[in-house]
Amino acid sequence: MKIGLLTELFPPHMGGQEVRFQEMAEHLADRGHEVTVLCIRHDHKVAISSSPHPRVQILRWPTNDNYVRRTGGLPRSLRTMVDYALWTRKVLAQGDFDVLMLNQWPLLHALTLPGKLRHRSILDWCEIREGRVFVMAQRFLPRLVGCNTAVSEAVRDHIEGVSEQRTVYLPSGINRSIYRSLPRGGRAGLLYLGRLTSHKQVSRLFEVHRVLWERGYRRELIIAGDGPELPVLRQLAAAYPMADKVRILGSVTEAEKMDLLSRAEVMVIASLREGFPRVVAEAMASGLPIVTANHPGNGTTTVVSSHSCGIVAAPTDDAMADAVQEILDAWDDYSQAALAASRRLDWSDLVDQLELEFISLAKELENAPTDFRRRWFHWKTPVRPNAGGGT
Numbered sequence: 001m002k003i004g005l006l007t008e009l010f011p012p013h014m015g016g017q018e019v020r021f022q023e024m025a026e027h028l029a030d031r032g033h034e035v036t037v038l039c040i041r042h043d044h045k046v047a048i049s050s051s052p053h054p055r056v057q058i059l060r061w062p063t064n065d066n067y068v069r070r071t072g073g074l075p076r077s078l079r080t081m082v083d084y085a086l087w088t089r090k091v092l093a094q095g096d097f098d099v100l101m102l103n104q105w106p107l108l109h110a111l112t113l114p115g116k117l118r119h120r121s122i123l124d125w126c127e128i129r130e131g132r133v134f135v136m137a138q139r140f141l142p143r144l145v146g147c148n149t150a151v152s153e154a155v156r157d158h159i160e161g162v163s164e165q166r167t168v169y170l171p172s173g174i175n176r177s178i179y180r181s182l183p184r185g186g187r188a189g190l191l192y193l194g195r196l197t198s199h200k201q202v203s204r205l206f207e208v209h210r211v212l213w214e215r216g217y218r219r220e221l222i223i224a225g226d227g228p229e230l231p232v233l234r235q236l237a238a239a240y241p242m243a244d245k246v247r248i249l250g251s252v253t254e255a256e257k258m259d260l261l262s263r264a265e266v267m268v269i270a271s272l273r274e275g276f277p278r279v280v281a282e283a284m285a286s287g288l289p290i291v292t293a294n295h296p297g298n299g300t301t302t303v304v305s306s307h308s309c310g311i312v313a314a315p316t317d318d319a320m321a322d323a324v325q326e327i328l329d330a331w332d333d334y335s336q337a338a339l340a341a342s343r344r345l346d347w348s349d350l351v352d353q354l355e356l357e358f359i360s361l362a363k364e365l366e367n368a369p370t371d372f373r374r375r376w377f378h379w380k381t382p383v384r385p386n387a388g389g390g391t
Helices: 016-030 078-094 132-144 153-163 204-214 230-239 254-263 278-285 300-307 317-329 331-345 347-363 368-377
Strands: 002-006 034-041 056-063 099-103 121-125 147-150 167-169 190-193 221-224 246-250 266-269 290-293 310-313
Touching (some): 002 016, 016 347, 034 078, 056 078, 121 132, 121 153, 153 167, 153 300, 190 204, 190 254, 204 221, 204 317, 221 254, 230 246, 278 290, 278 331, 290 317, 300 310, 300 331, 310 317
Parallel strands (some): 002 034, 099 121, 147 167, 190 221, 221 246
């Protein structure tokens, strides 16, 4: 099959969705599919058509070094979003794609899809956002495609509920064989690993660590990752009373990341907003239990609850410290649950599911134009039963 993947950013820009689409592309290509990635060139130093995989074609346009800066009420450059949407429409109209997979971002590309491809497209949702523009997008964009996927059950339930369109749970995959899990005796410390942005609330981990310290916990707090909050966190660490027990690592290599996951005792995620963070799947494959804050927009809570791989705590310092202590008291049980759950997240199984969806979309809906007008203008559209492994 000739498959097009449309996503705003792609490696070497790093993030959960970037890695998700890169690995999806590579696994599909390894199965013999012809894969083309259409993305935004976020850095003029990156080659327009560079690709680390010999069977994945990457096309990057437009070029905007400042694309990820906020403009108005949007987290991205609106002009670049428009340019990208019009460019992808032109490329897709000239190509002969069997199916398409669209990242939720940058939103507008779902509106400009050529009509002949709408019913053969999947829109992949990574998160839920508030605000009038995002609420409207979450209600209406799912109606423009043949199927929707979501990185977590919470995101799936929301999209399916507000749009009344079929949405399949497709978590972020991992290659389980590359991770390792050390026994409890080889582990120590609390770990945060990921982007350092304000909505991640990484600074809260200092207070959680402080509460645990007052209760006698003498292990480190380790924060790894990059982002705009890194200078702030380094200042907090320098002023922290137990500064010698805090490590702010900044960016880490893949090898360093896997070592951190295998050696930490508990991962702590205090985010206000998440879908299904890739690092959660990686923690599970490393036998690392997770404590996460019970915020309404934090999809990690559903993952942790459904897989029993950690504890969802009230978003207070004391409650999160209590959850860490509870995990430490029954660490082996939580670690084994995480390892068992990770077996369902291997890319080999997830790509099987995705191929079934692609084959289904490529064959169905010969009356697509009528069907899609009905989806857009009428609120009551039946939801097709989940298939292909959706829950």
